[in-house]
Amino acid sequence: DIQMTQSPSTLSASVGDRVTITCRASQSISSWLAWYQQKPGKAPKLLIYKASFLESGVPSRFSGSGSGTDFTLTISSLQPEDFATYYCQQYTSHSRTFGQGTKVEIK
Amino acid sequence: EVQLLESGGGLVQPGGSLRLSCAASGFTFSAYAMSWVRQAPGKGLEWVSATTDNGDASYYSDSVKGRFTVSRDNSKNILYLQMNSLRAEDTAIFYCARGAYCSSTTCIFDSWGQGTLVTVSA
Numbered sequence: 668d669i670q671m672t673q674s675p676s677t678l679s680a681s682v683g684d685r686v687t688i689t690c691r692a693s694q695s696i697s698s699w700l701a702w703y704q705q706k707p708g709k710a711p712k713l714l715i716y717k718a719s720f721l722e723s724g725v726p727s728r729f730s731g732s733g734s735g736t737d738f739t740l741t742i743s744s745l746q747p748e749d750f751a752t753y754y755c756q757q758y759t760s761h762s763r764t765f766g767q768g769t770k771v772e773i774k
Numbered sequence: 775e776v777q778l779l780e781s782g783g784g785l786v787q788p789g790g791s792l793r794l795s796c797a798a799s800g801f802t803f804s805a806y807a808m809s810w811v812r813q814a815p816g817k818g819l820e821w822v823s824a825t826t827d828n829g830d831a832s833y834y835s836d837s838v839k840g841r842f843t844v845s846r847d848n849s850k851n852i853l854y855l856q857m858n859s860l861r862a863e864d865t866a867i868f869y870c871a872r873g874a875y876c877s878s879t880t881c882i883f884d885s886w887g888q889g890t891l892v893t894v895s896a
Binding site for chain 1: 809811818819820821824833835836869874875876877879880881882883884886887888889
């Protein structure tokens with residue numbers, strides 16, 4: 668199975684900060700990567716698909732990049748509603764594995 | 775508006791069985807692959823199972839293969855997950871999710887239900 672590794676596991680930041688989360692695949696997944704946001708007690712929400720395509724309705728401060736094995740999610744200016752846990756997910760194989768998550772906390 | 779409503783969760787003893795349901799509305803259910811994704815308390819997301827739009831193929835994670843069975847009734851717009859031989863490590867919130875933006879082999883999830891909690895304990 669393809670393993671997905673996110674870093675960092677926890678990130679402390681302030682409102683207005685530029686935030687970057689990294690996701691690394693154990694083998695090439697081309698651009699078949701998605702990013703989700705999950706708030707406590709809520710279902711995940713799709714943010715980015717195919718590495719860099721913004722889901723409809725998602726604010727433009729979110730962006731994704733990368734291909735092959737290395738990917739990033741960037742929040743250009745962190746807003747109060749962005750404090751949450753973020754997951755990457757590969758979808759090149761039927762195992763469709765998730766990363767372990769990155770919690771973005773208030774500094 | 776897309777709506778996915780899970781039900782059927784609860785407390786079950788180890789070795790027991792449970793059937794989850796996910797009622798879909800607001801979209802053409804029969805046109806979409808569907809999946810189950812679970813999240814153990816305080817842990818990350820784990821994909822569990824998926825079925826194609828017409829139900830002719832199903833896929834499972836290694837952790838549930840041989841114990842869980844996914845099915846769907848496109849006439850009723852309902853997705854099911856039959857769970858047998860349940861273990862303590864199956865304790866989790868189970869979400870149903872709609873497949874979208876598919877690669878050649880699989881899809882990601884653009885809509886999720888609110889989840890149903892399954893607790894496996896004696």
